[in-house]
Amino acid sequence: MPADILTSYLHFRDDGRADMVTVSPAFWKELAGGKHPELDNGRLMTAFSFSEPWSMWERHPAGEELVMLLSGAATVALEEVGQERVVQLTEPGGYVLIPRNVWHTARTSVPTTMVFLTPGAGTEHRPLGR
Numbered sequence: 001m002p003a004d005i006l007t008s009y010l011h012f013r014d015d016g017r018a019d020m021v022t023v024s025p026a027f028w029k030e031l032a033g034g035k036h037p038e039l040d041n042g043r044l045m046t047a048f049s050f051s052e053p054w055s056m057w058e059r060h061p062a063g064e065e066l067v068m069l070l071s072g073a074a075t076v077a078l079e080e081v082g083q084e085r086v087v088q089l090t091e092p093g094g095y096v097l098i099p100r101n102v103w104h105t106a107r108t109s110v111p112t113t114m115v116f117l118t119p120g121a122g123t124e125h126r127p128l129g130r
Contacts, residue, residue, distance in 0.1 A: 012043045043118060061124065
C-alpha cells in the first residue's frame with residue numbers, strides 16, 4: 001500500500017536521502033519547540049487539506065518554501081515590504097515560491113489540498129491581525 005502525504009511527511013536530507021516522518025497532532029508544536037533537530041537540515045514535504053482560512057501567519061527564515069495546489073482553490077497572501085501581495089491558486093499544479101523570511105498565510109472557503117516543500121529549520125508562526 002502506498003504512503004499518504006496527508007498522514008506522513010517526507011524529510012529530504014541534504015545528503016540526497018529521504019526519510020518518512022510520522023505525524024502526530026503535536027508535530028508542529030514539537031517542531032517549533034526544537035524537539036525534531038534531525039529535521040533542521042534539508043526540506044520537509046507535507047500536504048494539508050483545509051476548507052477555511054488559516055488562523056495564523058508563518059515564515060521560514062532558513063529558506064524559500066514551495067506551496068502547490070493539488071485540489072480546490074486558495075489565495076496565498078504574502079506580507080512584503082509592509083504590503084500584502086496575493087497569489088491566486090486556482091488550477092491543480094499552480095504554485096508560488098514564498099521568499100525566505102516572508103510572512104504568509106492561505107485563505108479559502110472550499111475544500112482545498114496543498115503540498116508544501118519547506119526548509120526543515122526554524123518555521124515561525126504568529127496569529128492573524130499582528
